[in-house]
Amino acid sequence: MWVRWWILLIPPLIVGFTLVAASQFVFLRASFFEDLGLGRVGDELVIGNYVQFLTDGFYLKILWVTVKTSALAALSTLILGFPVAYLIARMRSSWSMILLAGIVVSTFITIVIKVYGLIVIFSANGLFNQTMLAIGLFDKPFSVFGNETGVVIGLMHFTLGFGVLLLYSIIQTIPKSLESAAQIHGANRWRVYYRIIFPLSLPGVTAMLLMVFNMCMGAFTSAALLGGGRVFTLPVMIQRIVMMDIKYSMGATIAAVLLVSVIVINLLSIYLLRRLRAAHLVVV
Amino acid sequence: MFKSAKNALAGIFITLFLSSSALAAGQFDGVTLLVGTWGGLWKDNQVENIVSKFEAEGGKVEFVTGSPAANFAKIVAARGQAPFDVVEILAAQVKDYHELDVLHPLDLSLIPNTEFLAESRYNEWLVGSWETQEVICYHKDKFAEEGIPVPTTYRDLVHPKLAGRIQFPDINSGGGLTGLAGVTFAEGGDETNIEPGLNLVKEMNVLKFWARGGETMAQFESGDIIASVVHAGWCLRTKKLAGQNVTTVHPRINDELVGVASEGWWGVMKNSKNAEAAQWYINQFISSDYQLKMAIKTGLVPVNQSVFEPMADDPLVAEMIVLDPEKVGSQLRVDYSKVIIPDWTDQWNRAIAQ
Numbered sequence: 001m002w003v004r005w006w007i008l009l010i011p012p013l014i015v016g017f018t019l020v021a022a023s024q025f026v027f028l029r030a031s032f033f034e035d036l037g038l039g040r041v042g043d044e045l046v047i048g049n050y051v052q053f054l055t056d057g058f059y060l061k062i063l064w065v066t067v068k069t070s071a072l073a074a075l076s077t078l079i080l081g082f083p084v085a086y087l088i089a090r091m092r093s094s095w096s097m098i099l100l101a102g103i104v105v106s107t108f109i110t111i112v113i114k115v116y117g118l119i120v121i122f123s124a125n126g127l128f129n130q131t132m133l134a135i136g137l138f139d140k141p142f143s144v145f146g147n148e149t150g151v152v153i154g155l156m157h158f159t160l161g162f163g164v165l166l167l168y169s170i171i172q173t174i175p176k177s178l179e180s181a182a183q184i185h186g187a188n189r190w191r192v193y194y195r196i197i198f199p200l201s202l203p204g205v206t207a208m209l210l211m212v213f214n215m216c217m218g219a220f221t222s223a224a225l226l227g228g229g230r231v232f233t234l235p236v237m238i239q240r241i242v243m244m245d246i247k248y249s250m251g252a253t254i255a256a257v258l259l260v261s262v263i264v265i266n267l268l269s270i271y272l273l274r275r276l277r278a279a280h281l282v283v284v
Numbered sequence: 285m286f287k288s289a290k291n292a293l294a295g296i297f298i299t300l301f302l303s304s305s306a307l308a309a310g311q312f313d314g315v316t317l318l319v320g321t322w323g324g325l326w327k328d329n330q331v332e333n334i335v336s337k338f339e340a341e342g343g344k345v346e347f348v349t350g351s352p353a354a355n356f357a358k359i360v361a362a363r364g365q366a367p368f369d370v371v372e373i374l375a376a377q378v379k380d381y382h383e384l385d386v387l388h389p390l391d392l393s394l395i396p397n398t399e400f401l402a403e404s405r406y407n408e409w410l411v412g413s414w415e416t417q418e419v420i421c422y423h424k425d426k427f428a429e430e431g432i433p434v435p436t437t438y439r440d441l442v443h444p445k446l447a448g449r450i451q452f453p454d455i456n457s458g459g460g461l462t463g464l465a466g467v468t469f470a471e472g473g474d475e476t477n478i479e480p481g482l483n484l485v486k487e488m489n490v491l492k493f494w495a496r497g498g499e500t501m502a503q504f505e506s507g508d509i510i511a512s513v514v515h516a517g518w519c520l521r522t523k524k525l526a527g528q529n530v531t532t533v534h535p536r537i538n539d540e541l542v543g544v545a546s547e548g549w550w551g552v553m554k555n556s557k558n559a560e561a562a563q564w565y566i567n568q569f570i571s572s573d574y575q576l577k578m579a580i581k582t583g584l585v586p587v588n589q590s591v592f593e594p595m596a597d598d599p600l601v602a603e604m605i606v607l608d609p610e611k612v613g614s615q616l617r618v619d620y621s622k623v624i625i626p627d628w629t630d631q632w633n634r635a636i637a638q
Contacts, residue, residue, distance in 0.1 A: 037626060038360055038380060038383065038384060039357075039360035039361065058633070058634050058637070061637070062637070119502075119506075120506070123506030123507060123508050124506060124507035124508045125506055125507035126506065140448075141507075141508075143448065143491060143508065145491055145492040145508070146490070146491060146492050146493075224495070228491065228492035228493055229454035229456070229492065229493025229494070229495065229636065230490075230492075230493060230636055230637065231637075232633065232637045237633075240456055240629070240633065242357070243353055243354060243357050243456070244353055244455070244456045244625075244629055245625070245626045245629055245630075246356070246357060246360050246380075247626065
C-alpha cells in the first residue's frame with residue numbers, strides 16, 4: 001500500500017508558516033502606513049517611511065555601519081577560523097573529536113554570557129589590558145565599549161564557533177591526497193594552500209561567509225552591549241524605535257530594509273561567484 | 285432525645301467549622317495579581333516584604349518584569365489590554381498613559397497611606413512610588429590620586445583626565461531623559477531646546493552610555509570608569525555592594541537649582557479585574573515600613589515623608605542623598621508635559637551615534 005508520507009509534513013509546514021511568515025507579514029505590512037506614534041498607524045497605504053529612510057543620511061549611515069561591521073566580522077571569523085578548522089580536519093588523533101566537541105559546546109553558550117566574558121577580559125583591570133600595559137604595548141587601556149572595533153570583536157566572538165564548524169565540514173571534503181600529490185611534485189606549503197586548498201574550498205568559504213554575515217546583520221546583543229549606546233546598527237535601531245519611541249511603522253520599515261539588504265547582498269555574492277566560476281577562477 | 289443531641293452536636297461542629305473557615309479566609313482568596321515592575325533586587329524587595337503579606341490574605345502575585353518603557357510597549361502591543369493589573373510608571377510616561385486611556389481611576393480610600401505623601405504625589409489616577417536624585421557619582425580615591433578636582437557641575441566632567449572614563453545614561457535607560465534634562469538645563473536649555481545639553485554630552489568624551497543602572501557597579505569595579513551620571517541609589521549600592529569608595533555630588537544647575545529629581549508612579553490598569561487588590565498593593569508599597577526598607581537598601585528617596593527622619597540615621601544615605609525638604613524642593617524637576625519624547629530621542633540618536 002502506498003502511504004502519502006508527505007501529508008505528515010503539512011502540520012509543521014502550517015505551524016512554521018504561521019509563526020514565521022505570517023507574523024513577519026503582519027509586522028512588515030505596518031511599514032506601508034504612516035506612523036502616528038504610540039503604536040498607532042494611519043489608514044492609507046504610503047511609502048513615506050521608506051522615503052525617509054532612503055533620503056536621511058542618518059539612517060543610511062546606520063545601514064553602512066551594519067554592513068561594514070558584519071562584513072568585517074565575517075572576514076575575521078574566516079581568518080581566525082580557517083586555520084583552526086584546517087588543523088582539526090587534518091588531525092589524525094582523537095584530539096580532533098575532543099576539539100570539535102569543545103567548539104560545538106561553545107556554540108551552546110548564550111551570547112550574553114559570551115559578551116560579558118569579553119567585557120571582563122577587555123576591562124581596564126582585565127587580563128588583556130593589564131598584560132598590554134605591563135609589556136608596554138599600550139600606554140592606556142583599550143576598551144571594547146562604544147566603538148566599531150568592539151562590536152566587530154563581539155560579532156566575531158558570536159559566530160566563530162559556528163564558522164569553524166562550517167569550515168571544518170568544507171575542508172574535510174578536500175582529499176588530503178591532493179595536497180600530498182602537489183607536495184611530491186615540489187609545491188611548497190604556501191603554494192599548496194594558494195593553488196589547491198583555497199580554490200577548492202572557495203565555494204564553501206563563500207557560503208560560510210554569507211551565513212556568518214547574515215547572522216551578524218541580524219545580531220542585536222553584541223552590538224547593543226558593546227556598542228555602548230554609541231554604535232548603532234539596524235537591529236539596535238529597530239529596538240530603540242520600537243521599544244522607546246513605540247513607532248512600529250518606522251521599526252517595520254527598518255526591519256524591511258534590513259531584510260532586503262541581506263537578500264540583495266546574498267544574491268549579488270552568488271552572482272559574483274558564478275561569474276568567477278564562468279571565468280574558471282574558481283574550481284567547483 | 286439521643287438523636288436530637290447528636291444533631292445538635294453535629295450542628296455545633298458544622299457551625300464551628302464554617303466560622304473557622306470564614307476566619308481563615310483571606311481578603312484576596314483566589315486572586316492572582318499581576319505586577320509590572322523591574323526585576324532583580326527591586327522585585328526581590330517586593331517579594332520579601334509585600335508578596336508575603338498578600339499571600340497571607342490568600343492571594344498570589346506574579347511579576348511581569350521589565351523597564352517601564354518595555355512594560356509600556358507591552359500595553360501598546362496588546363492594544364491596551366495590559367498583561368498586568370498594576371504597573372510602575374515613570375514621570376515621562378504619564379502623558380502617554382493618559383493619551384492611551386489605559387488607567388483605572390483610583391479609590392484613594394483604599395490607599396490610606398497616601399496621607400503620608402505630599403499632595404503633589406497622588407491623584408485620582410496615580411500614586412507616587414519613589415523619587416530618585418540624579419547625581420555625579422565619582423571615585424574619591426582615584427580623583428584624589430590623579431589630582432582631578434571634585435566636580436560641582438556637569439561641565440566639570442569635561443576634563444582631560446576623565447576622557448573615556450565616565451558613564452552617562454543612554455536615552456533609552458531609566459535615567460536617560462532626566463540625565464539629558466539635567467545637562468540641558470545646566471547649559472541654559474529647556475524642555476523645548478535640548479541642543480545645549482547634547483553638545484555638552486558630546487564634549488564629555490563618555491566611555492559608555494549605560495542602559496541599566498547596575499552597569500555602574502560593574503564598570504567602577506572593572507576600573508573602566510571613575511565617574512558616572514546616575515541616580516544616587518546606584519552610587520550607594522556601588523559603595524555598599526561593590527565596595528568602591530564612591531560618593532555623590534548633586535550638580536549645580538543654575539543659581540536657584542541644585543540637583544535633579546526624578547519621579548516614579550504606580551498606576552492600575554483599566555482592564556484589571558483585580559483593581560481592589562492592586563490598590564492594596566500600592567498601599568503596601570507606600571507604607572512607612574516598606575518605604576524605609578526600600579530607601580536604605582536601594583538608595584531611592586521615599587515618597588512617604590514619615591521615613592525621612594529614620595533614613596538620616598543611616599550614615600551612607602545621609603552622605604549621598606539630600607533629605608532636607610528645602611533642598612529637595614530646589615532640585616530640578618522636568619515638566620514632561622512639554623517634552624516630545626520621540627523628538628528628544630531622535631535628536632539624541634543623531635548627536636550621539638558614532
